[in-house]
Amino acid sequence: MNIAVFAVLAIVFYLAAAIHIARGIVERARGGSTATRPAPILALLALALHAAVLYQGILTGSGLNLGIFNTVSLVAWVVAGVVVVASLVAPVENLALVLLPSAGLGIGLELLFPNERLLLASAPLGLRLHVVLSVTAYSLLTIAALQAVVIAVEERLLRTRRYLAAMQLLPPLQIAESLMFQFIIAGFFLLSLGLLSGLMFVEDIFAQHLVHKTVLSFAAWCIFAVLLWGRYRFGWRGRTALRYMFAGFLALLLAYFGTKVVLELILHRV
Template identity: 35%
Template sequence: MISLPLVYTVLALIAYITSFWYLFLHLMSKRVPNQWFVSITALLGLALHTLVVYGDMHTPIGINYDVFMIVSFTSGLMLFLSIIYSSYRPTLALNLIGIPVAAAGLIAGFAFTQPAKFIIQNSLGLDIHIILSLSAYAVLLMATIQALILRLQDRELKNKQKRRVWVSLLPSYQDMERLLFDMLMTGFILLTIALGFGFFTIDDFFAQHLAHKTAFSIISWLVYGALLIGHWKFGWRGQKAVRFTLLGFGLLALGFIGSKVVLEMILMK
């Protein structure tokens, strides 16, 4: 018998593919895509994606924090934010990245998650802290990808290349830079709230193998905060913003991914 999550997954992938190919074909042929059609079909896929993630993450005995389920959750959130950003910034083309990422995350979560292995019973406050942390990481990963694209655009502009792939296909450098700071501000706020919840809900960072993760997260928070203040007060932008963004996410990755790998693949063997 075909399971309901499988049906939702297949329908979500159909919606994602429809949205992606419509947007891709219109951009390649230099036609203006219908933003409503792209957004509605992508959101339909995202709604079905959410049903799959919720059914797998939320269990009667706790929340499933399996690595592949986290990938599915964060990829869906990244697409959702990409759609929101493109509703008020001229950055619809960036959904050509967001849609395949969400589709890949959905497939990974559905095919490889192990719901019986990583279910954890936490307090409500700790679960909120974890979800907020995952959301902050997702947004700041988007900012990191955005920063890398800005670096490629800057290289093409400075080298005066005849074939400008990133400059031609994507919005202007100025619009992409504004979007970067939108993402940084969103991620910084989420990270701030997540850290606040963490300090009130986690009793012993050392006993729970969280000391280094917390330290890296705080240092990363300071880096992002310094960049946002520098942008607001001193006009920091361009490649300085790119470097700060990459440094901040590198610190987050060292703390989060490192602890996840150690806990799941070494300590739990």
């Protein structure tokens, strides 16, 4: 079967799952039925088809094609997968409502704008491990950032005392904040391992075009380290925690995709 068919079916299943999740959230807010809907099954089917698309696009005879849109699609797949699994035990359906269609968008970008940046098959195992750690860390911190957006919306609603009925569509603030920090801790741990493993393969930071990526990645690591220390030492939460969360994620976003945009789409360096 043509890979485009897999891609279209994956997008359809992602959207169908998001629609079912939205209907479930609204019904629960109205005190309606909480019976299990087909959203998890639809999401798992979409993830399986998305995996097939990634397999075709990333695995090549010469190595791993980690071009920017392939990487966007890969991160979207990991993020969607984590949220779907987490939704079985935690109230993160609101995130899935956004992330599942975003994963479908990632597939579309991968197919419509093919580009190539190869990690050669001869690359050492440690470098491959660095890529896995980095992608997973970024994915977890992306979920944390989106959870932070949910918290910011809830706090805004509480402060203004407007549209309080919308609060019923969102998870309790304390639970949302706890989940955010759980994702931050997991992402920070993997980011630390990713940075350490990456340093082993830096030979000439300028010739390898790694200056901006390295500096921004370490800046993000420092920001998240301060945030976790502040949470442990002073119990940071609310606006203070959100400021550090968004600042750290912005640095990480620029490190991962900002440098890719400049190198691959503007300077056309592979």
